Amino acid sequence: MEIGIDKIGMYTPNQYVDLVELAIHRKIDPDKFTIGIGQDKMAVAPLSQDTISMAANAAAQILSDADKAAIDLVILGTESGVDNSKAGALYVQRLLGISNKARVLEIKEACYGATAGLQFAKLHIAQNPKAKALVIGSDIARYGLDTSGEVTQGAGAVALLVAANPRILALDMRSAYYSSEINDFWRPLDQLIAEVDGKYSNEAYIKFFQMVFEDYQQQTGYQLSDFAAMVFHLPYTKMGLKALRKVLDQTDAAHQDSLQQHYQQSTLYSRRIGNIYTGSLYLAFLSLINNDMTLQPGMRIGLYSYGSGAVGEFFSGTLQGNYLDMLDPMHYLEMFENRTKLSIAEYEAQFKKQLTPGIEAQKLITTDLNAPYYFAGIQAKQRQYKAGAKSV
Ligand code: COA
Numbered sequence: 001m002e003i004g005i006d007k008i009g010m011y012t013p014n015q016y017v018d019l020v021e022l023a024i025h026r027k028i029d030p031d032k033f034t035i036g037i038g039q040d041k042m043a044v045a046p047l048s049q050d051t052i053s054m055a056a057n058a059a060a061q062i063l064s065d066a067d068k069a070a071i072d073l074v075i076l077g078t079e080s081g082v083d084n085s086k087a088g089a090l091y092v093q094r095l096l097g098i099s100n101k102a103r104v105l106e107i108k109e110a111c112y113g114a115t116a117g118l119q120f121a122k123l124h125i126a127q128n129p130k131a132k133a134l135v136i137g138s139d140i141a142r143y144g145l146d147t148s149g150e151v152t153q154g155a156g157a158v159a160l161l162v163a164a165n166p167r168i169l170a171l172d173m174r175s176a177y178y179s180s181e182i183n184d185f186w187r188p189l190d191q192l193i194a195e196v197d198g199k200y201s202n203e204a205y206i207k208f209f210q211m212v213f214e215d216y217q218q219q220t221g222y223q224l225s226d227f228a229a230m231v232f233h234l235p236y237t238k239m240g241l242k243a244l245r246k247v248l249d250q251t252d253a254a255h256q257d258s259l260q261q262h263y264q265q266s267t268l269y270s271r272r273i274g275n276i277y278t279g280s281l282y283l284a285f286l287s288l289i290n291n292d293m294t295l296q297p298g299m300r301i302g303l304y305s306y307g308s309g310a311v312g313e314f315f316s317g318t319l320q321g322n323y324l325d326m327l328d329p330m331h332y333l334e335m336f337e338n339r340t341k342l343s344i345a346e347y348e349a350q351f352k353k354q355l356t357p358g359i360e361a362q363k364l365i366t367t368d369l370n371a372p373y374y375f376a377g378i379q380a381k382q383r384q385y386k387a388g389a390k391s392v
Contacts (some may be wrong), residue, residue: 057371076117189297224248269284
């Protein structure tokens with residue numbers, strides 16, 4: 001029995017900062033951001049979009065009523081969750097009308113959380129072939145104004161429907177993983193902004209990739225030449241390329257070119273959105289399959305997940321026969337075209353407002369008329385979520 005990704009949906013907030021403008025404002029050469037880092041725009045979440053509403057918006061796009069009845073596992077991977085106890089996935093379950101006969105939980109391990117959820121879901125479906133699982137990665141990445149990490153901020157969510165006989169990507173059962181307690185990125189409980197040792201995180205990302213890719217090759221006998229494309233967790237689009245280059249000499253020149261061309265297609269969405277932490281690997285996968293018209297069913301795609309702290313995992317899957325029928329690339333082009341560009345002053349004002357503590361009794365209105373759900377504020381210490389104009 002094949003198990004894997006049957007549907008995939010994505011949501012990103014409807015406002016962004018142009019990174020050339022940000023570079024000029026910060027007195028930095030714009031080429032550093034667009035070439036050295038590989039980012040053009042960064043999504044900015046308004047107060048009315050948090051990890052829960054973004055997760056619901058990503059999932060709302062793909063779930064049918066039959067899916068909602070069949071789902072018996074909902075997992076939210078996030079590292080910017082809104083409650084220290086309650087799983088954000090419970091709000092998503094209620095908002096979307098997913099069956100109550102479901103296990104519902106949240107997973108945290110930096111940007112790796114959604115991959116842990118996907119592997120959990122795969123094993124769950126192996127034991128319950130008629131069930132479906134919803135796995136979502138949803139995050140707002142914040143490093144702070146005028147920090148070296150600022151250019152790698154972003155916001156968004158990716159939702160995966162995991163099922164038997166998947167129509168997009170069948171996952172192999174084997175995967176290779178490695179973990180080690182390190183301090184490359186972390187966020188103490190009393191902070192809204194992460195602590196990061198950026199250079200160390202780059203090194204760890206690459207080292208973990210080399211280890212798990214080698215382990216995977218030993219486990220499976222696959223060579224680099226068996227992979228049509230490799231997709232990476234993308235904190236910024238140059239990062240995955242740095243890792244890919246470490247193994248490129250394992251294959252011939254023509255295949256090296258091909259892997260790098262596919263890689264560029266996998267970065268198109270991240271270039272316009274930025275880092276969405278847990279969802280970033282799956283955003284790269286969505287970008288690849290939506291934009292790369294040279295892919296064919298049956299091709300093997302490798303996926304590298306990395307969460308600081310740190311855990312790395314490499315796994316792979318094969319594209320399914322009619323995977324193109326399951327996609328809606330126009331939807332994302334419209335989503336990008338309908339975004340509003342913030343001036344640097346507007347972005348900075350919003351960023352500071354987000355960091356103001358104590359929003360008790362604050363009511364919010366939605367600023368994204370195309371978003372099915374939004375965060376409406378806090379009443380009696382309880383978070384309020386509402387359906388927007390385009391609720392489904
Ligand atoms: N034109 C073109 N490229 C330029 C440039 C210019 N004018 N100026 C600098 N660059 C290049 C640098 O050569 C470097 O390229 P390289 O990495 O291929 O060597 C790149 O731009 C970044 O420059 P650097 O000086 O290293 O940037 P930085 O000190 O500002 O930090 C990060 C970059 C990614 C470490 C920082 O943004 C960060 O900490 N981000 C958050 C953590 C993160 O994303 N970690 C990833 C693993 S999870």
